[in-house]
Amino acid sequence: MIDVFKAIRSYCEANADPARAARYQRYFVEGYDAYGIDHKDPSWQASIDQWAGELRKGSVQDLIRLGRKLVQTGKYEEASFAILLGMELKEWHTAELFDGIATWFDGGIRNWGHTDVLCGELLPGLLLNKSAPLDKLVGWVASPHKYQRRAVPVTMIKLLKHFPHEQLLAGIEPLMTDAEKVVHQGTGWFLRELWKQSPAPVEAFLHRHKEHAPRLLVQYATEKMTAAQKQRFKRTPKKS
Numbered sequence: 001m002i003d004v005f006k007a008i009r010s011y012c013e014a015n016a017d018p019a020r021a022a023r024y025q026r027y028f029v030e031g032y033d034a035y036g037i038d039h040k041d042p043s044w045q046a047s048i049d050q051w052a053g054e055l056r057k058g059s060v061q062d063l064i065r066l067g068r069k070l071v072q073t074g075k076y077e078e079a080s081f082a083i084l085l086g087m088e089l090k091e092w093h094t095a096e097l098f099d100g101i102a103t104w105f106d107g108g109i110r111n112w113g114h115t116d117v118l119c120g121e122l123l124p125g126l127l128l129n130k131s132a133p134l135d136k137l138v139g140w141v142a143s144p145h146k147y148q149r150r151a152v153p154v155t156m157i158k159l160l161k162h163f164p165h166e167q168l169l170a171g172i173e174p175l176m177t178d179a180e181k182v183v184h185q186g187t188g189w190f191l192r193e194l195w196k197q198s199p200a201p202v203e204a205f206l207h208r209h210k211e212h213a214p215r216l217l218v219q220y221a222t223e224k225m226t227a228a229q230k231q232r233f234k235r236t237p238k239k240s
Contacts, residue, residue, distance in 0.1 A: 004054050004055060005066055007047075007050075007051060007054075008047075008051065008070065009078070011043075011047050012077050013035070015041070016036055016037065017038065018036055020036035021034040021036030024036075028111055028112075028113070034077060035076070035077050048084050048085065051081070051085060052088040056091075060094060060096050060097055063086065063092060064096070064103070066082065067082035067083075067086065068100075068103055068104055072107055074110075076111075079114050080114065083114060083117055083118055083121075086122050093129060094126075094131050095126075095132050097131070098126045098136065099136075101118065101122070101123070102140070105145040105148035105151075106145065109145075109148070110147060112150070112182055112185075114147075115150055115154065115186075118151060119154035119155040119157070120154070120157075123151065123155045124158035124159060128159070134159075134163060134167065134171065137151075137156075138152060141172070141175055142174070146180040147182065150180075150183045150185075150186035150187075153190035153191075154190065156168050156171070157189065157190050160193065165194060165198045166201060169205050172190065175187045176212070177212060177214075185216065185217075185220055188216065188218065188220025189220055191205070191220070192220055192221050195222075195225075203232070203233075207232065210233045210234070210235060215235075221233075
């Protein structure tokens with residue numbers, strides 16, 4: 001088996017475009033270290049197919065180790081390839097892979113872009129095919145890594161049709177006092193999407209937390225409500 005990490009690095013260096021990378025920096029306030037590769041180039045998917053074929057000569061642990069190494073380089077596309085290879089190797093969508101992905105947040109997954117692709121394209125499938133129970137995802141609310149905590153509500157957006165809504169609400173409850181903006185945004189986004197399907201339990205949930213929940217979280221959660229509806233979730237004015 002070829003050294004897939006070296007092959008990915010060589011591909012990235014050969015296809016780098018600093019001008020393209022510079023155009024996307026403004027979307028990542030915490031930094032964006034990228035090669036600027038054009039993901040629409042046919043060589044992008046062809047390379048993923050080739051690397052996946054090489055990995056298939058080994059085991060899921062080879063993917064997990066490669067992913068951990070790729071996400072820790074700090075290079076945007078290298079971390080992206082870790083996630084894309086995880087998506088490609090569907091035969092390895094197992095409990096072992098779910099636990100392995102959890103380790104990618106330790107010094108690796110460090111922006112909303114990678115987090116949200118994981119949450120939209122890879123993690124939900126691992127929960128829906130019963131590779132991991134929902135409780136394993138919910139356990140991430142105690143992670144020291146803010147993007148791993150954000151992953152809980154954002155992944156749940158894809159689970160709304162498959163799990164009891166009250167169970168999902170209970171899972172994200174610890175995040176209602178989280179200190180990080182990216183978690184406020186992800187949790188509010190989830191509540192907004194859940195409200196579209198089940199307004200009553202979401203409104204009861206928000207009312208219970210309105211005095212202490214971050215205002216940005218509430219703003220996201222109530223974005224689709226009328227002005228009169230939003231008024232119900234404002235904090236009680238303090239007496240002078």
